[in-house]
Amino acid sequence: MKMAWKEMKKYKLRYTILGSIIFLISLLTLSISGLASGLSQDNAALIKNMPEGTFYMEESAEENHSFSALSDEQIDSLKDADSDVTLFSIQMGEFQDNEDKKHSLAYVSADDSVIFPETAPGEIVVDQSFQEEGFEVGDTVSTSLMDKDLTITGFAEQEKFSHSPVGFINSEDFFEMYRTDTFQLAFTTAAEEPVDELSHFNNGDFLNTIPSYSAEQMSLNMIIIFLYVISGMLFAIFFYMINVQKLGTFGILKAIGVKTFTLFKMMWTQMFIITIISLLLAVGVSQLFNMFAPSGMPFHLTASMVLLSSGAFMIIGFIGATLSGIQIKQVEPMQAINQGGA
Incomplete structure (x- = not known):
């Protein structure tokens, strides 16, 4: 933890840039999630307010x-x-x-x-x-x-x-x-009981019979999924580039007995710190918008949606950072030291 924090303070700019990008992507994701939920309510609140049946x-x-x-x-x-x-x-x-x-x-x-x-x-x-x-x-x-x-x-x-x-x-x-x-x-x-010449639907299926509901929600959900994928790729690329630059340092640390898992923990710590700070800022801005959005705007962002999106970003960031760190496990101390010296 201490080693990870020291490196982040030393290279403030690079980690600030990554944090800013994650903040913007998470804010955009939360905004589109709120819009998708708001449009869903605006399109079908009558049906969504009914009990399951x-x-x-x-x-x-x-x-x-x-x-x-x-x-x-x-x-x-x-x-x-x-x-x-x-x-x-x-x-x-x-x-x-x-x-x-x-x-x-x-x-x-x-x-x-x-x-x-x-x-x-x-x-x-x-x-x-x-x-x-x-x-x-x-x-x-x-x-x-x-x-x-x-x-x-x-x-x-x-x-x-x-x-x-x-x-x-x-x-x-x-x-x-x-x-x-x-x-x-x-x-x-x-x-559910079948009746001659009658079609039957559960609540979710009946929502899809409403004109435009399915197409509207599918389009917005596809955008949200792509934003999650982009955020995962950003983590992977960013940490990959940093790890390439630190191969010599990793070699020295391995040579003096630092375990590979410890190096992974340092990278994960940096990822979690950046993600948590970015998400806190994004959630704060999105909640302010949720409070002060015009009454006619279909925007509905719930606490469960915020927690779900935040959890998804943490998991995706962890996966992206872990994939980029495979080279840490493969690096040989002497080879990395020689590459760092070259």
Whole structure:
């Protein structure tokens, strides 16, 4: 530890450069992770807030909930399997406020269920983002989809679907608005039961039926993976170059009886010191951004994500540094001394 720290103080510039690069890469990784999580919440918070269970959709809809319509026979079969099954529908729409300004949202309607807010005919419960825009309980809104107005009776926390805030309405209003008489989807927390002409999905699979969700998350996760790979390569290349320059020193140390494992410990110590300092700075900056980011920006960085990313950087840095140190094990004392003298 003492030897590693002395060398880092002697060659401050080279280790500062590496630390700065790791800081920037880890900050970028945390930022993209927060963005990926924020976009995931913004795209599918409605589904992610639901408990683990099974979703049912009409098979002929080809995994597009907008085209699904459950028949009476299918609903009866689902209720036979689970009397507490939740029937619900989701459709994109809009409403107008008192100033005739239009707002887009996803209308959600369900039968009697504890999963979604309960509403009476003529009532609507909207996502809290509308409260931040100045809406209040008791305000009335109108829609071109039906003649009567809807009264806001409450605000739901973090309920989004397909990058739009959600509005929960009574099934009577929903059926009138979309000229239908049945629900699109069913959800049950009971064991998965096959039903004729219905496709079933777990929570994760159902998320992938949401347009753009899978492609959006896959793109961002690929960027994060590449950043981890780049950080590992940086550690390997940096320590490899340093080790090449210190072959003569390693030879002398081996000649006086210093074990190879001790030299590896010195390199690992340097790697951990650089990584920990860089990560602490990156985590601090990312948390400040998380606190002061604009409310409309979909950024959501949790403590578990920070710990997971930090752990990944530590492991990748350890692997990269270890691979670069293979030459330490292979070096012969006299050969290294001669190379250092040359």
